[in-house]
Amino acid sequence: MVAANIVAKEKELDDNNVFAVDDDLKLLKSAAIYGANASGKSNLAKALSFMKWFMINSSKETQSTEKIGVEPFELSTETEAKPSFFEIVFLLDGTKYRYGFEANQKRVISEWLSYVPKTRQTRLFERVSDGNSRNIKYLSNTFNGKDIYPKTRNNALFLSVAAQFNVEIAERILDWLTKKVNIVSGLDDQDHLSYTVSSLATNNDNKSKIIQLIKKLDLGIKQIRIKEAEIIAIEQSSYHFKTPYSIKTGHERFDKQDNYVSMKFFDLDSHESEGTKKIIFIAGLLVDTLKYGKVLIFDEFDARLHPLISKAIVELFNSKNTNYNNAQLIFMTDDTNLLSNKLFRRDQIWFTEKNKYGATDLYSLVEYKIQKDASFESYYIKGRYGAIPFIGDLSQLLGEPNV
Structure with a gap:
């Protein structure tokens, strides 16, 4: 993700979203890839x-x-x-x-x-x-x-x-x-749970950072408990196995005067929403990537995430304060709320589009000459940059209504 020789509308983007390797090479901390369904993002x-x-x-x-x-x-x-x-x-x-x-x-x-x-x-x-x-x-x-x-x-x-x-x-x-x-997919978030669980199960620095991240994302979760499930016997055979760790999420309870009473713990798998589960599943991965300056390539990044939470995660990478080791995030998404000149430079936004022969082209917004105050999202939806679906007339899809 080599940075182009451009200047962003917001000066702070040039300071935060880019880091220098040497006098000649500058790299980007994040890049978003947009495109129609079946355009080749995945x-x-x-x-x-x-x-x-x-x-x-x-x-x-x-x-x-x-x-x-x-x-x-x-x-x-x-x-x-x-x-x-x-x-x-x-x-x-x-x-x-x-x-x-x-x-x-x-x-x-x-x-x-x-x-x-x-x-x-x-x-x-x-x-x-x-x-x-x-x-x-x-x-x-x-x-x-x-x-x-x-x-x-x-x-x-x-x-x-x-x-x-x-x-x-x-x-x-x-x-x-x-x-x-x-390289991960937002449609298979549970695959990333093991790292989060291992970090939460041990009393280390990552544990506190993961819990802090979950608290800051406004999920109503104040505490997290990890407990190894009991050994379960399989009657049909002599084998035994251990189920994965169970995760309990702590929520505050209040009385009728809105005074705090106690902490109530719920089972993550059966009581929390799909979005909440996804955040907990990937929290360890995000903290690990940022802490150790790794590269994270994330397909279907926005699946089951509120746009403001997706934006908050991107901002963690586009920041000198939280991404001091220059970790990099490359993600495929359909969330146009992130298409903002206050969040990204033009060289951080990429598009995939299939040509008439069925081949995918990958190109950057930096290839377009646009005004500094142009709305990335509005222009994209209007088709100025391509990489959108061209939907046919659906008005007569089911034929005339029966009278």
């Missing part, structure tokens, strides 16, 4: 999620006969037989790396890694395949993986194999990817 998150999984696991969780989980673009005869292309550029310990690969369902066609140790980009390795044979076109002594490449299967990544054999650069890259980059 596919972007899915592609990134696959790339992360394949980089980490292809050497150890796939067999030589297994297909690679890529899907060619089949709406074009030009591309349906071509490999899928993946590439990321990232900073690791202050050094810029560029890594990518091309693959079809049968094999990795090419793979490359370079970095910028000082001022010039330098290749660490380049792998190519002509379909019948495979070879390393270039391998730097810095990467130190000369004896490892022959162990790399056609359907595995050399980077993944190198990490398995303790090549330091590969290990550090995959460790960063595993620990510092999270």
